[in-house]
Amino acid sequence: MVQKAKILLVDDRPENLLALEAILSALDQTLVRASSGEEALKALLTDDFAVILLDVQMPGMDGFETAAHIKRRERTRDIPIIFLTAINHGPHHTFRGYAAGAVDYISKPFDPWVLRAKVSVFVELYMKNCQLREQAALLRLQLEGGGRAAGGEAKEPAGLLAELSARLAAVEEQAEALSKQLSDESTDAAAVATAAHLERKLTGLRRALDALEPGTSGGQPAVN
Numbered sequence: 601m602v603q604k605a606k607i608l609l610v611d612d613r614p615e616n617l618l619a620l621e622a623i624l625s626a627l628d629q630t631l632v633r634a635s636s637g638e639e640a641l642k643a644l645l646t647d648d649f650a651v652i653l654l655d656v657q658m659p660g661m662d663g664f665e666t667a668a669h670i671k672r673r674e675r676t677r678d679i680p681i682i683f684l685t686a687i688n689h690g691p692h693h694t695f696r697g698y699a700a701g702a703v704d705y706i707s708k709p710f711d712p713w714v715l716r717a718k719v720s721v722f723v724e725l726y727m728k729n730c731q732l733r734e735q736a737a738l739l740r741l742q743l744e745g746g747g748r749a750a751g752g753e754a755k756e757p758a759g760l761l762a763e764l765s766a767r768l769a770a771v772e773e774q775a776e777a778l779s780k781q782l783s784d785e786s787t788d789a790a791a792v793a794t795a796a797h798l799e800r801k802l803t804g805l806r807r808a809l810d811a812l813e814p815g816t817s818g819g820q821p822a823v824n
Contacts (some may be wrong), residue, residue: 603730605650605723606630610640610666611684612658620653623712627720637661641669644676650726651719654702656685667702680722682715684708731771736805738767772802 607629609620617633624631632647634640638661640654652670656663663683670676686708704718776799 604630605726606632606647608632608649608652610634611655623716629723637666640666649679651680651722653682653684656683735768
């Protein structure tokens with residue numbers, strides 16, 4: 601069963617949170633509410649999120665201050681933040697949003713289709729990264745555990761390598777298709793850069809896996 605990604609919605613107005621939930625429900629992911637910056641930071645202490653939708657104008661800790669705290673934490677600094685604001689103060693205000701670490705800055709009222717499309721890109725990138733971490737863990741198991749499966753049972757190295765290779769190939773294919781889609785649609789530069797980083801990580805993992813294959817350079821010698 602594929603685990604759903606979590607999306608953090610931060611707004612002090614319940615009606616705005618309800619509207620965001622209605623727009624994003626079609627993505628079929630887990631939507632988590634936070635009614636303040638403090639509440640958002642508390643949620644980020646325990647859960648991993650694919651993307652954060654953060655209202656700028658909030659009493660107490662506003663969106664900019666909340667984003668600054670998020671970016672200072674090692675655990676959360678790489679989570680994409682999309683700022684939402686009902687007030688457009690011009691280029692300076694927008695620049696402040698990007699300077700705080702936002703990947704996008706959207707003024708209300710926004711197009712529901714555009715917002716959903718932007719969020720879906722980061723959800724998909726997050727899911728690919730989760731798959732990549734899983735493949736890396738399996739590869740590490742092969743390197744350090746001498747071919748012992750996750751349940752503790754011994755597994756033939758050739759069989760585990762074949763399984764790893766097949767899983768990695770599936771992720772590589774999906775990542776390649778996603779990168780092509782992002783490039784063709786001229787999506788946000790941040791999303792394109794994230795996809796490129798994912799592909800580089802996949803390439804490194806593939807090289808490490810290939811080195812373990814019998815008969816390849818750096819791997820075990822072929823057995824007749």
